[in-house]
Amino acid sequence: MDPQAAKYLGAGIATLGMAGAGIGLGTIFGNYLAGALRNPAAADGQFGRLIFGFAVTEALGIFSLLVALILLFA
Amino acid sequence: MAADKVDPIHQFQITKILPIQVGHWDVSFTNSSLFMAVVVILATGFLVMASSSRAMVPSRWQVVAEMAYSFVADTLRDAAGKAGMQFFPLVFSLFMFVLVANLIGLVPYFFTVTSHIIVTFSLAILVIGIVIGFGIWKHGFHFFNLFVPKGVPAALIPLVTLIEIISFLSRPISLSVRLFANMLAGHITLKVFAGFVVTLSAAGAVGTVGSILPLAMAVALTALEFLVAFLQAYVFTVLTCMYLNDAIHPGH
Amino acid sequence: MIERSPGRDPETSEADLSAAARTPTDEAALAARLERLGGTLEARRAAEEAENAKARPAGFAQATKIASEFVAGVIVGGGLGWVIDRALGTTPWALIVFVLLGFAAGVLNVLRAEGVVAGAGTRLREAGKNSGSASGRSDEGPGPTA
Structure with a gap:
């Protein structure tokens, strides 16, 4: 196989890791919304933790994006 | 053949009206340029016409123009203080351009200038360029204090400063992407629903009755798009004001 | 974005009622107070509804x-x-x-x-x-x- 093509294929496959981050983010925001609907008064106070969870989850997704970027551009 | 008639992306195509070639740059007069010119002429014409009478008891046009003026002036004064008013001509021009461009794009068969990211990006770069230029001209090296937050442990300062610089540089991108994405998404949705009407009504009597639903949806979406047009012009203006505020008062 | 007023409404009405109970003879004052309370509640609800309507398309x-x-x-x-x-x-x-x-x-x-x-x-x-x-x-x- 042409190494250039293999590189692109690898980059495409690497971005699949973002799907995992997407699932995680869906879980986080869905649960936050469910909790916020049960107890709206507590929702504002937990916003910081929501963003913390979002950041940690998305950081793992960013790693796979990084792998793809390295394959493409480095 | 029906597919290209209801192609929702087709409306964003740029066509050359008057091909011009300067050196190896293509500076053709396109439909995008045409509508930018139309936007400028409309906005200028409207404001000149509305403010020409300068009546004590304003006409309806004058009221609208005065409302736009005081709206932008209030926004700017709230965000950037009295010193920000020196930027009023810039901010007001930006607001009127974006607003009129958004509104004109809602007319069927008209081109939406702000649905192209290069246009919104140029506007955003203009704003950020002015912020940086004015900040350095006015405050000199002091301007870079903007990137060094206070109360951070000394060991972390290089890291945090780097993050702040990236955050600052990402502003024009988020500013332009927001306007562009809203206009693009709105027009595509509108076109898709309008396309349903065309496709369904081509399918006989039952289809014609059934096409009432997407038609109603398209009407409702048009109303929503008017709101989005105003909202995004306002958002663009507010963010411009906030960035200008950074240039005027870069943290003492 | 998330409501914080609902917690306050019952409180004020309760305080108003208990204050009214201390002077039960003053029927007119009670009626006036109730009317005022109703008015404020109505205004607050209207404001809240406007707020919600504004938040949705945004x-x-x-x-x-x-x-x-x-x-x-x-x-x-x-x-x-x-x-x-x-x-x-x-x-x-x-x-x-x-x-x-x-x-x-x-x-x-x-x-x-x-x-x-x-x-x-x-x-x-x-x-x-x-x-x-x-x-x-x-x-x-x-x-x-x-």
Whole structure:
């Protein structure tokens, strides 16, 4: 196989890791919304933790994006 | 053949009206340029016409123009203080351009200038360029204090400063992407629903009755798009004001 | 964004009722007070409804705002890293470092757009001085003027 093509294929496959981050983010925001609907008064106070969870989850997704970027551009 | 008639992306195509070639740059007069010119002429014409009478008891046009003026002036004064008013001509021009461009794009068969990211990006770069230029001209090296937050442990300062610089540089991108994405998404949705009407009504009597639903949806979406047009012009203006505020008062 | 008034309404009405119970003979005052309370409640409900109606179409705008803030940080970080790599020939290290820094900047952007974190350092004070309305929260809803 042409190494250039293999590189692109690898980059495409690497971005699949973002799907995992997407699932995680869906879980986080869905649960936050469910909790916020049960107890709206507590929702504002937990916003910081929501963003913390979002950041940690998305950081793992960013790693796979990084792998793809390295394959493409480095 | 029906597919290209209801192609929702087709409306964003740029066509050359008057091909011009300067050196190896293509500076053709396109439909995008045409509508930018139309936007400028409309906005200028409207404001000149509305403010020409300068009546004590304003006409309806004058009221609208005065409302736009005081709206932008209030926004700017709230965000950037009295010193920000020196930027009023810039901010007001930006607001009127974006607003009129958004509104004109809602007319069927008209081109939406702000649905192209290069246009919104140029506007955003203009704003950020002015912020940086004015900040350095006015405050000199002091301007870079903007990137060094206070109360951070000394060991972390290089890291945090780097993050702040990236955050600052990402502003024009988020500013332009927001306007562009809203206009693009709105027009595509509108076109898709309008396309349903065309496709369904081509399918006989039952289809014609059934096409009432997407038609109603398209009407409702048009109303929503008017709101989005105003909202995004306002958002663009507010963010411009906030960035200008950074240039005027870069943290003492 | 999330309601905080519902907790207050029963309280005020209770206080009003108990205050009224202390002077049970004053029927007219009670009636007037009830009427006033009803009026305030009505006004508050109307204001709340207007607030909700205003918030709904702005939801998409807010979603694009947060997403674009985050993505812009990562894009700028990656772009900077790529340019530095090209200039210094340090492939791929600058790209790795700057994408991660860009991610941090993106999260910072989101926090700032939501008004959780104020602007860098003294900009907090600055924004507070300017009538407070213009701090981190830029464009949630059509704003006070619309």
